[in-house]
Amino acid sequence: MGVLPFSHRCKNLRRIAEDDGGSGSREMIGAVQLGLLAACVVLFVPLVMAGWHLSRNKILFFSGALFITLAVGVHLMPYLSPPEDLIPRKIAAPFPDSSCIRSLHRVEFADAWRRDECSEIRCTKKSWNWIDSDDEVLRCEFQKLTKSDASDLLNGSWIVLAGDSQARLVALSLLNLVLGSNQVEAIREDLFKRHSDYSIMANEIGLKLDFIWAPYAANLSDYTSKLNHQDVNSSPDVIAMGAGLWDMLHINNATEYAISLKLLRDSLISLSTSRSLHHLFWIGMPKLINAKLTTPEKKRMMTAGMWDLYQNQVAGTKILKQSGGPLLNLDIHLLSSLCGEDGTVDGIHYDDSVYDAAVHVMMNALLIQSNQKPRRRSR
Template structure:
């Protein structure tokens, strides 16, 4: 049996002999009439194409549509289990508590570099609202997005007592707004009046001020229900914003800096508040991806806090990386 490639070569050669020899002869006789010559040449060329087409594979005639040659092939979606394992795969190093890593190889978690984080958030409006924990989270995110020389003045402006803050990062077209909202009612009002279009990423958290000044977990739960209802209204527009809830940190009672705090923000009360806050997460039917700051602070330990409430930046750096990895997973699921 003659191989297909050899058959194609023989067919092409026969076509050349049968078609082009008569074409040359016709050209010789018609050379005095150029219009007649070109008309004849066009007719014969079409005949050549028709006769030769069966001898060439289709992929020589049409552009390739193979995924392997695509410049940006779609990434396969990651399983939902990757979202639920983000926190369990996060580890603080015992000898160097200011550093952390991810241990889940199957989900490809990794701390994003400044350039990768800027690419991921490029063109985004980021709204961060809450108390001092949210402010520390905003600082860690800015530390990743800003050049090192720009961070000190940004930190000074961000930490003006009980004030809002906003910054635009031209290099990545990112706008970041921090809104001082220490009580849950502040967050509810904010969510109900969020301008259109809504932010691309919203990070919120509260509870410390309520625990100190109201000290009633049942009332706190009712206030969170109002926040959840307001956040639900942000979800219908396509695409919906990415919502994150900052959980409460582990409070170290003896280290708190006033007697009132040590009395009202004891371990029993703070754990009840933390449980109520978890209901904001999707696993409990809430609209937010829950950033488990309580787990992170417990893993980092008492060595990571100087006042029993506010922790070293490594904790908030880790929370930022959990958020960024969650955004990566969700963006691949939406493809």
């Protein structure tokens, strides 16, 4: 698995060594005590038997049988489970993942943009952060990871982002974090080639990132089905995927969408079971601003009511972790709603800060799933 801890490596190794040493000491003390007990039994039982005025032959027989039994028991003892393993031990409580996972999206956005700096699709001057006054956020110590931290966390990993333009924008934000804006500017044109896949290898940290153009839910189920038939050693470490906007616009059949989601769910469950792949994320659909949609067809098909209908299929198919499924939700709808209508030009694609926040939600989720905490920094 490529997702590695970065702040506790030495501490973890040191704790493992101390635990091993303590276990060895306990085993040594137990062996000495057992030997002394066996010696006492061999010495005193025959004396007690002699006190019963038994014949010498009977005493010798019982003594010999007792000695052989104890000798065999002592030699077999290392291969048997020690009694202390049957006693529950108090262990350190893990990082509280369930409550912290639920708090990952407690963020706020600041209106720090100017309309004259908006691009054709998105504005670029919003900022975001976790809500500092939220007690749960403070307890979980969520952090915006630096380039160095993100590189350590994802060192040697293979990450796949699959879906429509929302997944492509998440891929862009992730590359911005890991590579830096200068390198990303050099590859932006290739990454945003219309309706195409993209792959990059960051050799300095051994990170492979694939973007798979899969705008329909059926495309996602086809992709995961192919992964299930590949070699078990050639599976991604992290998969983030999402679809729904194209299904809504071009097919507009929520029932068919649900069928594709069920196939996707079953394929992902099989994949996570056979490959021990547990870092799976769902890139949700954004809030749609109907008045800003750029074509009459979009305004007719992509209504708030239709969004609700499609989102109900996501919930109903139980594909998300919150309902027992395999995918942890990156709630783009919530993040885009918090960003506000002024954060989108076309009613679908939002300010960079929305996708930056989604990436940091995903990164902190990886830390939680890896039972790690980032180094504490001032924000």
